[in-house]
Amino acid sequence: MLDVSLVGTPYPLRVQRAGGAGQLELGDWGKDFALKVPGKGEMVDYGSRIPAAGR
Known part of the structure; x- marks a missing residue:
């Protein structure tokens, strides 16, 4: 949901x-x-958890 x-x-x-x-x-x-x-311990990479369009 996006509130605007x-x-x-x-x-x-x-x-x-x-x-x-x-x-x-x-x-x-x-x-x-x-x-x-950010320090290495402050980064979060969700790239592998978010499906690409069309997959």
Whole structure:
């Protein structure tokens, strides 16, 4: 499910995966933040768990 702001410019607010698999809240639009390269223990690769289109 994708919740989108309906006031002003539409932008995503929350992405929620089916079956209680988790959600991502996007509430800090327009705010600056620092970026850094994550450590090896901070990375998660879901690439092998998400089926490609047409498979």
